[in-house]
Amino acid sequence: MEYADxxxxxxxxxxxxxxxxxxxxxxxxxDLVQDILLRALLKWDTLREWTEPGRRAWLVRVMHNRFLxxxxxxxxxxxxxxxxxxxxxxxxxxxAPDPELWECVTEAELLQAVTSLPxxxxxxxxxxSEGLRHAEIGRRLGAPVGTVGTWLYHARLKLRDQLRxxxxxxRKLGSG
Numbered sequence: 532m533e534y535a536d537x538x539x540x541x542x543x544x545x546x547x548x549x550x551x552x553x554x555x556x557x558x559x560x561x562d563l564v565q566d567i568l569l570r571a572l573l574k575w576d577t578l579r580e581w582t583e584p585g586r587r588a589w590l591v592r593v594m595h596n597r598f599l600x601x602x603x604x605x606x607x608x609x610x611x612x613x614x615x616x617x618x619x620x621x622x623x624x625x626x627a628p629d630p631e632l633w634e635c636v637t638e639a640e641l642l643q644a645v646t647s648l649p650x651x652x653x654x655x656x657x658x659x660s661e662g663l664r665h666a667e668i669g670r671r672l673g674a675p676v677g678t679v680g681t682w683l684y685h686a687r688l689k690l691r692d693q694l695r696x697x698x699x700x701x702r703k704l705g706s707g
Contacts, residue, residue: 532579534571534572534575534579537571537575537578537579537586538568538571538572541568541571541586541587541590542564542568544587544590545564545567545568545590545594546560546564548591548594549561549563549564549594549598552594552595552598553598558666558667558670559601562664562666563594563597563598563601564594566597567590567593567594567597570593570597571590601664636694636697636698636701640694640697641690641694644689644690644693644694645657645690647693648686648689648690651672651674651682652682652683652685652686652689653686654671654672655668655672655679655682655683655686656683656686656687656690658671658672659683665679665680665683666679
């Protein structure tokens, strides 16, 4: 069996399971199904050798786990708005400065830095800070999910560059 045949065969089953999990949220349902089909494609070399019941069980288990992960993430993302209390989370990356550094930036400076971003970067950052997922941001801005991720990455870099010097200077003055 080829992957395309597999995807066509299992998509209705996945849609039914996702409908039960997501309720009436068609966007969440479609995103979940696409996520699972992508995961299946990435694991296709292994899945192609499995029996039908094994594939079906794997798909449903992975879908259930992804749904739970999304629910947990949405719960925490719902509290993410642009504010000093969480700017370090919004700017988080492996080489991000420590959270205390961001306590040296004022709310007005943060909002000014966000406002100064180019439109696509600013809107992406704002929508992400409201808790929207990349797929929903992409739909709103008419951009592919990968582009949304790139815009968010560049927004974070620009904000970090704009705010780091202010924060470091203020921290040195405060500790000196």
